[in-house]
Amino acid sequence: xxxxxxxxxxxxxxxxxxxxxxxxxxxxxxxxxxxxxxxxxxxxxxxxxxxxxxxxxxxxxxxxxxxxxxxxxxxxxxxxxxxxxxxxxxxxxxxxxxxxxxxxxxxxxxxxxxxxxxxxxxxxxxxxxxxxxxxxxxxxxxxxxxxxxxxxxxxxxxxxxxxxxxxxxxxxxxxxxxxxxxxxxxxxxxxxxxxxxxxxxxxxxxxxxxxxxxxxxxxxxxxxxxxxxxxxxxxxxxxxxxx
Numbered sequence: 001x002x003x004x005x006x007x008x009x010x011x012x013x014x015x016x017x018x019x020x021x022x023x024x025x026x027x028x029x030x031x032x033x034x035x036x037x038x039x040x041x042x043x044x045x046x047x048x049x050x051x052x053x054x055x056x057x058x059x060x061x062x063x064x065x066x067x068x069x070x071x072x073x074x075x076x077x078x079x080x081x082x083x084x085x086x087x088x089x090x091x092x093x094x095x096x097x098x099x100x101x102x103x104x105x106x107x108x109x110x111x112x113x114x115x116x117x118x119x120x121x122x123x124x125x126x127x128x129x130x131x132x133x134x135x136x137x138x139x140x141x142x143x144x145x146x147x148x149x150x151x152x153x154x155x156x157x158x159x160x161x162x163x164x165x166x167x168x169x170x171x172x173x174x175x176x177x178x179x180x181x182x183x184x185x186x187x188x189x190x191x192x193x194x195x196x197x198x199x200x201x202x203x204x205x206x207x208x209x210x211x212x213x214x215x216x217x218x219x220x221x222x223x224x225x226x227x228x229x230x231x232x233x234x235x236x237x238x239x240x241x242x243x
Contacts, residue, residue, distance in 0.1 A: 012115030
């Protein structure tokens with residue numbers, strides 16, 4: 001069995017949700033070892049084999065919906081769309097494996113209490129400001145009070161340094177976002193991407209929010225990190241489906 005992270009949330013038992021770590025694959029050197037991203041310069045055959053290891057280890061019902069993520073707000077219907085460019089994937093049908101790739105950005109999983117609506121969201125700061133969470137929730141067509149959210153491994157609040165311009169974008173959208181920023185100097189702030197996501201989710205009516213305890217930058221043994229390692233690094237996958 002792969003070293004895997006399972007959300008600690010109160011989702012129905014037929015909801016299946018996981019985040020991979022960087023461990024348990026066959027990629028080498030900078031991509032050591034379970035790199036699942038096919039766009040980061042790793043050997044394509046090794047990535048393909050890593051995806052096969054994932055498929056077999058989790059007994060996936062189908063191949064995951066692998067998106068081309070663009071830090072935007074487009075949401076893909078994993079059930080019937082052939083489109084693959086977007087930053088959110090949802091399904092209203094069983095055995096459709098929604099997937100997101102990350103290496104510091106925030107993976108967000110959402111399901112409903114009945115367990116027949118699922119989505120995976122790529123929540124980088126640009127996606128959060130562009131409305132990726134709002135757009136995805138609209139696609140679920142479910143009252144917000146019936147939804148549960150889990151925040152997967154992302155860059156932690158002590159590692160995510162941003163400039164004034166990023167903070168200003170968030171505060172211009174919602175003044176309450178100021179609580180997610182800690183002053184560093186006149187031009188830099190520490191941003192808590194978990195807190196920013198929680199604030200958005202709560203404003204949208206979702207209060208059953210779990211997760212948010214990891215830091216991909218600090219834990220180099222478990223996670224890839226673009227901020228820590230640069231462009232030559234791998235990607236973890238966060239997946240959700242129901243049976």
